[in-house]
Amino acid sequence: MPDLLVDIDSARDGAPLYQRIADSIRADVLAGRLRRGERVPSTRTLARELRVNRNTVAQAYDQLIAEGFLAGRHGSGTYVADELPQASFSVRRARQNQRPLRRVALANTPTPPDFYRRVLQPDDNKPFKAGYLDLRLGAPDVDAFPLRNWRRMVGNQLLVARRNRMNYGSAYGMQELREAIAAYLGRARGIDCTHRNVLITSGSQQGLWLAASLLVDKGEEVLVEDPGYLGARSSFEALHAKLLPVPVDGEGANPAAVVRAINRGAKPKLLHLTPSHQYPTGVSLSAGRRMELLELAARHGFMIVEDDYDSEFRYEGRPLRALAGIDQHGVVIYVGSFSKVMYPSLRVGYVVAPHWLIDAMVGLRWHIDFMPPMLESAALAQFIAEGHFERHLRRMRTLYADKRDALVGVLRRKLPAVLPDPLPPGGMKLVLHVPRHLTRQQAKEKAEHAGVRVYDQSVCHFDPAGAPETLTIGFTALPVRQVTEAAERLAGAWA
Ligand SMILES: Cc1ncc(COP(=O)(O)O)c(C=O)c1O
Secondary structure, eight states: OOOOOOOTTTTTTTSOHHHHHHHHHHHHHHTTSSOTTOEEOOHHHHHHHHTSOHHHHHHHHHHHHHHTSEEEETTTEEEEOSSOOHHHHOHHHHHHHHHHHHHHHHHHOOOOOHHIIIIISTTTTSOOOTTOEEOOTTOOOGGGSOHHHHHHHHHHHHHHTHHHHTSOOOTTOOHHHHHHHHHHHHHHHOOOOOGGGEEEESHHHHHHHHHHHHHOOTTOEEEEEESOOHHHHHHHHHTTOEEEEEEEETTEEOHHHHHHHHHTTOOEEEEEEOOSSOTTTOOOOOHHHHHHHHHHHHHHTOEEEEEOTTTTOBOSSOOOOOHHHHOSSSOEEEEEESTTTTOGGGOOEEEEOOHHHHHHHHHHHTTTTSSOOHHHHHHHHHHHHTTHHHHHHHHHHHHHHHHHHHHHHHHHHHOGGGSOSSOOSBOSEEEEEOOTTSOHHHHHHHHHHTTEEOBOOGGGSSSGGGSOSEEEEEOSSSOHHHHHHHHHHHHHHHO
């Protein structure tokens, strides 16, 4: 006879007791935890176990017998019915009944973010021909990742504190990791915060989504850079926000456009910015504009999402402080990521924001994923605390600078007109001018023909047809030798 785990406390609060007992047993039958033909405890036994009146259990059994889930055999107790009632779990019927729901869901499903297919996962399933060089965007050099150290950290966390690492934990994320991030951001980005301002998220994408979900209602306005990051834009669109473009020039997003929109009656709730290395142009937001945009946000009551996705990779001059580090008004929501500085599939990012917003985000996160993964968080906290993270960053900065030098060196010698002027001070990619005698498409095809994949980011513009004739290349993923080779091939193909 099975042990019946009848759960009369949680199911359907307020329903009569016999109903809760029947619900629990019915759920066990439907889930297959109680098999057909299996004997269930007598009313007397179950009543004793549950400390309820025997009549209550009898009433529950009577209902289940009437529904066809249980069968009573005279003199030999009660069993799960051999033939279960079809209507209750007919998949076909359930599907039919759900058709109208399905129509509603499909109508409300946003189109899959184009950037995911085009930018983040270019033809992942299609193996490249041998010798093909993919100048992939936003992809760190995973071959240079300190795998042995990382494996040790993850292994330690499993061995030393297995119980703690394998259970549910805080929806804010592990305190040790939040503390390590707060301390790191103080040192590296000039952001004065404590762990209470830090929420660990599943990549910075979740941070963007949480912030926008809480702060922007359907039909409300969000200011976004033009050209800008499609990962952010598509989220705002999925939330039915109205997008207002803020044109980007050599100094970054132009505050004059924000003023114009507001003068025309716009009441934006959010401004999404990539101030360190603007996505996709790579320009750095000037110091003057940083102050202007912060003041506009404070004056007109919108918040700024500072998406600092790859600020760590700066090769020239001193990095500018993060906006969150000079924000006097509490208007900045800082969104950071370990995707570029560790590896993208780690899916660890973070939000730094005022307490009230962090608490609200946690309220929302409960409905999504409860909490971030503990094992990776613990390993990462140790990785940062023991200095491995910043050592890794310094090594990668040198390595990427070498790759960038190699690429720029070849192009400067052979095809200087394609290089941006000035070169962006950091980042993981370069936006090249297409040679005058070619269209963007022709240049892309010639590159492909020479065995080099380059990227057309005109889709990042509100008006792709009016986008400048440029193509983008990532220089971080491949070894220096192959980056040099790719530059040589491009110069040859485009000459
Ligand atoms: C502008 C921008 N923000 C954020 C990210 C990273 O997102 P996640 O942290 O979710 O991997 C990227 C990655 O390409 C990006 O380009």
